[in-house]
Amino acid sequence: MTMHSATLAINEAIQKRRAAGEEVLHLGFGEAGLPVPDFIAEALRSAVGRNGYGAVVGSEEAREAAAGWFCRRGLATEAGQIIFAPGSKALLFAAIAALPGDLILARPSWVSYAAQAALLGKPVVEVPIPARSGGIPDPALLESAILEARARGGNPGILLLTVPDNPTGTVASEGDVRELCRIAEKYGLAVISDEIYAQTVHSGASAPSASAHLESRTIVTTGLSKSLALGGWRIGFARVPSNEWGDAVLQDMIGIASEVWSSLAAPMQAVAAHVLSEPDAVREHIQRSTRLHATVANAVCDEFLAVGAQCRRPEAGFYIYPDFEPVRATLERKGVRTSEELAAVLLDRYAVGVLPGAAFGDDASALRARVATSLLYGTSEQERWASLRAEDPLQLPWIAGSLEHLRAALQDLVS
Template identity: 50%
Template sequence: MKASAVSPTLAVNEEVARRRAAGLPTVPLGFGEAGIPVHPMLTAALADAAPAAGYGPAAGIPELREAAAGYWTRRGVPAEAADVVAAPGSKALLWAVLGAAGGGVALPKPSWVSYAAQAALHHLPCHLVPGAAGVPDADRLDALGPELSTVVLTLPDNPTGAVAPPEAVRAVCEVAEKHNLLILSDEIYRDLVHDSATPFLSPAEVAPERTVVTTGLSKNLALGGWRIGVARFPGAEPRDAVIGMGSEVWSAPAQPVQKVAALAFTEPSALRDRIDASRRLHSRVATAVARILTGAGVTCPAPQAGFYLYPDFSGWAVRDDRELAARLLDLGVATLPGSAFGDDPGALRLRIATSLLYGENDEQRHQALAAADPARLPWIAAQLDRFENALRSAHERFGPSLG
């Protein structure tokens, strides 16, 4: 069997660590880790739950499933505890849902690196469908309909940091109804939409009977390494199939972490405040990076959610986006090429993640969370200056004329 390569997002994080260990200053704009400290309420809850060392139910402990159902219900997504399955990360749930559903998979183009890789691990035919903000174009999806079983949406989107307009979501739901498709909606960034006035629509609000929604605590509360995710299912199928797969692969999520997640999904005010602060931080630093890019003549839509930018370097004198990313890495800036997300290599787009700029330790990250203008904190400003200087040097070497 051919071994799978390490996921590009994890690989770039390891490369940054390698470079820094070798004494090479590197601006970390490749890995999408939330970059904020763990709230002390959660660490205390984990310590209290440590004695809960048993496996527990394969679908997750009842209090977590109940809390997750309440989380979705408060957001207009119908859910009961029986609809919820927990796993060691939403990534595991995405893999299991695709495998349980079988058949052809439609993905937005571009889309998060793991969707296509997971479909390939299941030997499923995969179709990248151009669209916008994590939602495939409905007309193109309709043309593929007979070949498909599942359509994946990312709301808000990774890699672009954009939020799809509700009409695009509704249009996909209509196509899914026409062709009897399962909708798999990855909503891990839902709580990180920068402006509360930005319209957000989950397909589970439009087509609850055919939509699986996944989320977790890795982005809004920075618990990526604790590995916990939940999915809301529209009924017994494919829920029971996913529970069966999970029982054979991960048995059950770590029970102490489940107890922490049950607390988090009840949304105590202290955790809501932390998420609000992180949302402001992500918005302000991503906006500062976007200004640097546009100042260098790079097309860069304003960020709407999370901590991602998706700039377009069209006109730069490089062969493809991989060369562009490699040249920036030589200048001390780690990014990911858009082709890692299924984009065309010649489109010269990069995925930039800004969340590891907040500090080297929790003291700095706490200050970043509290700052009115975090981009002016010395350690963040230094990284932004390094990025701006590298971008200026890159432009002089292989960028287009600004005149």
């Protein structure tokens, strides 16, 4: 039986604690934590009367807008290559289901990939991430992992990349992505490139995409949940190659979609069409949001580094992935020997909610955790707007107070 998604489970658990009057620092859930701007809300209001079923793949208007969105990023795309869905998670599932072969994942990787493979009865081949970044299997280890899986009777057929990454908040290098695509082509793998965080790179640079190196066999999934904080609106879309292989995969994905979700809600398709045309207000809002993500994620990272944990600097989105290995001896004296125990102590003793590395397929004995920073922006719409507009959001009392809560907890934990 498949377990409740770890990210959703911790969010629900913390919400219950808060409803009971507990003050819990919520660092466990990857929600972008920002309000809906008026220009997006107006697009939804104007489409509220669209209550009819539409095409499974999405409206022509929305698909044309998505195609243009990809074209402006250097990837020539036509509307016929696009499919919309209620969230990119549904599209990831459909792609994994439509493609033959076992799933190759980075370890650690986002919690739902392996769970979706399990629902489909697909074996998973896990390959450790390189030291420099997450989201991808180490290129130096991938080929041997493929050969070992084949020797055991497996059939590795799908390589899933997350660029930028959840859980580590890092961005794989162009060279590493290119090398992974070379190996994928050599062994006839299909590539799924989860690029949901691609618009949140802190430097403003473009994130590398497998579609630049193996376009003919790469499916790109993305959506509006992270860049525009529209997670609850569930707007996802995918691009497939325009060739015989891509056409067949798209037809299979459409077949799955028609029996599972029918189509993305029509009002949300209108929102997608507006947003993906990228008026200046959309671009400016994403830039401002990304600056906030970068500022707060780096401040939280500083708190973990200050107590002796190791942590890659966040490069995109709103995650960090600290490792308490340097202070293991201290934590073991307090009975903390695994990532599950680390997360439990932080929540139960210090009211700090994080997800254990084990939830992402990491070594359970490693003292690593995924820390999401985006719910520190405030608990009300007024506070979140203030965070977004502040010259120095770290000085706002609710963010400063959260950092002080975390600082005190970590200092006591490692003392």
